[in-house]
Amino acid sequence: MRILGAAFSGALATLAFAPYSFWPAMLVSLVALLLLIHGQSPKRAGYIGFFWGLGQFGTGVGWVYVVIEKFGGLPTAIGLALIGLLVTYLALFPALFSYILRRVQLPLARSYLLLAPSLWLVIDWFRGWFLTGFPWLWPGYSQIDGPLASFAPMFGVQGITLALLIISGSIAITLVNRKASSLLPALAVATVAAGSSFVPWVQKTGESVDVAMVQGNVPQELKWLPSQRWPTLLSYQDLTRKNWDADIVIWPEAAIPALERDLPDFLARLDAAAINNDTAIITGVLDVNSDGKAYNNVITLGDNGEGGYNYPSSQRYSKHHLLVFGEFVPFEDILRPLAPLFNLPMSSFSRGDYTQSNIDAKGYQLAPAICYEIAFSDQVRHSLTDESDFILTLSNDTWFGTSIGPHQHLEIARMRALENGKPVLRATNTGLTAAIDYKGDIIDQIPQFETVVLRTDVPTTTGQTPYTRFGDWPLYAWIVLSGLALVLLTRGQKSTVSTQSQQ
Numbered sequence: 294m295r296i297l298g299a300a301f302s303g304a305l306a307t308l309a310f311a312p313y314s315f316w317p318a319m320l321v322s323l324v325a326l327l328l329l330i331h332g333q334s335p336k337r338a339g340y341i342g343f344f345w346g347l348g349q350f351g352t353g354v355g356w357v358y359v360v361i362e363k364f365g366g367l368p369t370a371i372g373l374a375l376i377g378l379l380v381t382y383l384a385l386f387p388a389l390f391s392y393i394l395r396r397v398q399l400p401l402a403r404s405y406l407l408l409a410p411s412l413w414l415v416i417d418w419f420r421g422w423f424l425t426g427f428p429w430l431w432p433g434y435s436q437i438d439g440p441l442a443s444f445a446p447m448f449g450v451q452g453i454t455l456a457l458l459i460i461s462g463s464i465a466i467t468l469v470n471r472k473a474s475s476l477l478p479a480l481a482v483a484t485v486a487a488g489s490s491f492v493p494w495v496q497k498t499g500e501s502v503d504v505a506m507v508q509g510n511v512p513q514e515l516k517w518l519p520s521q522r523w524p525t526l527l528s529y530q531d532l533t534r535k536n537w538d539a540d541i542v543i544w545p546e547a548a549i550p551a552l553e554r555d556l557p558d559f560l561a562r563l564d565a566a567a568i569n570n571d572t573a574i575i576t577g578v579l580d581v582n583s584d585g586k587a588y589n590n591v592i593t594l595g596d597n598g599e600g601g602y603n604y605p606s607s608q609r610y611s612k613h614h615l616l617v618f619g620e621f622v623p624f625e626d627i628l629r630p631l632a633p634l635f636n637l638p639m640s641s642f643s644r645g646d647y648t649q650s651n652i653d654a655k656g657y658q659l660a661p662a663i664c665y666e667i668a669f670s671d672q673v674r675h676s677l678t679d680e681s682d683f684i685l686t687l688s689n690d691t692w693f694g695t696s697i698g699p700h701q702h703l704e705i706a707r708m709r710a711l712e713n714g715k716p717v718l719r720a721t722n723t724g725l726t727a728a729i730d731y732k733g734d735i736i737d738q739i740p741q742f743e744t745v746v747l748r749t750d751v752p753t754t755t756g757q758t759p760y761t762r763f764g765d766w767p768l769y770a771w772i773v774l775s776g777l778a779l780v781l782l783t784r785g786q787k788s789t790v791s792t793q794s795q796q
Contacts, residue, residue, distance in 0.1 A: 298329055302322045302345060305321060309435035310434060318435075320460060320464070326345050327465035328465050331401075342391025343384050343387070343391075350379075354383065354430065360692045383420070394409055401469060405465055409458055409462050411776065440486050445712045446712060450712065463475060495731060501753065502540045502655075502682075504748070505541070506718065506720040507533060507542065508545070508745055509722055513689075513692060516691075528744070542572060543685070546589070547689060553578045572595055591687060593606070598656075612645055616664070659718070677761055684709055685720075686719050706729060707735070711732060714758040
């Protein structure tokens with residue numbers, strides 16, 4: 294029964310994330326996990342954590358199957374086996390958490406209030422780094438609309454995760470010991486969250502920028518067909534022509550269905566039109582340099598401080614964090630011949646630098662993050678400077694169809710805005726295209742799968758949040774201090790026991 298309960302409570306956690314956004318579900322799920330592993334052997338706890346992970350990731354990231362089914366070119370059975378492997382791999386992380394938590398024998402309060410929060414953070418960080426990282430469905434994201442969201446500007450999304458684990462541990466201890474005093478840590482965290490929500494970490498400048506984000510709605514299966522190149526470009530041009538009076542026009546990731554070097558005349562004409570209309574255009578475009586290396590880029594045209602377009606554009610950003618199989622294939626000599634899944638179009642990119650200069654658009658500074666990169670909070674934070682006005686993220690979530698994936702992706706972008714106190718401009722091919730304010734709230738968005746332009750005014754801010762300034766260092770400090778506290782408390786307990794035994 295515990296195994297089934299673990300799978301159910303893990304699946305319950307998915308309801309806390311977008312598009313469901315029932316944030317209390319995460320607390321219930323985490324409390325259930327802690328109660329289920331209480332009193333169990335390390336091995337049994339590991340199994341419980343594993344099935345909790347199967348429940349969460351099976352329901353939370355199962356949408357990845359849409360890519361395998363539609364573009365993978367594999368039999369259904371093999372496709373299901375691959376998504377099963379992904380879910381199984383991700384379930385190993387809560388299994389490891391549960392095993393270690395029971396393997397380290399500590400009194401309940403120390404285990405659930407000191408060890409568990411730090412252990413979860415370390416394992417989550419490892420998941421966000423190992424094999425290029427998959428920091429998806431970190432618990433903190435689920436609280437973007439909840440009362441714990443106020444921790445984000447101070448400690449980032451993982452600061453919210455830490456708060457969740459402390460509150461969950463406090464509730465679990467209360468349910469086990471049936472002592473109301475055990476709720477004090479949860480009340481303390483809630484009090485800090487409530488108080489910090491009134492702190493204005495950044496300030497509005499009083500200015501706003503008129504932004505037009507073009508959602509081209511080009512089907513992925515048609516995007517790279519040679520016959521569709523000019524119809525696609527003309528469609529973007531037509532949508533843009535009606536919005537030349539905007540300050541900044543934004544096209545999505547790889548909106549131009551050709552290499553930059555193949556369309557210098559088209560880009561020069563687009564640049565000239567933008568200059569004549571006193572606006573800037575930002576677009577995603579792929580390119581291959583003189584060394585034969587391919588890059589996924591963002592470039593700016595028009596009013597970008599350069600005085601005219603020349604190939605290659607000097608105002609550019611090259612994607613750093615590449616998606617496994619989507620943008621690069623490990624062991625490609627072995628895997629590429631096996632199936633179309635390992636040979637998707639444009640899956641041999643090179644990395645740009647980890648930290649790159651902001652791009653200029655009509656005098657505003659934008660820190661780009663292309664598609665999957667928006668999930669890497671530390672990379673986004675490092676891209677920001679004192680002069681940054683916006684976080685820019687271009688994406689193409691067409692791969693994921695009508696699944697919950699694009700909704701989770703938008704939720705992650707909202708968290709980056711809240712963490713850093715900077716508006717996020719999110720332009721996508723098929724949605725969800727949205728403008729997000731510095732508090733992580735959506736100013737405006739447009740429906741998926743419609744060819745339309747999102748036109749809106751986005752207020753700018755000045756100042757830096759504590760998270761932008763210090764990153765995860767306060768959380769590292771928490772881990773070190775909680776570890777020291779555990780060591781000192783354990784030594785003190787052993788010393789007391791030794792003294793009593795000698796008397």
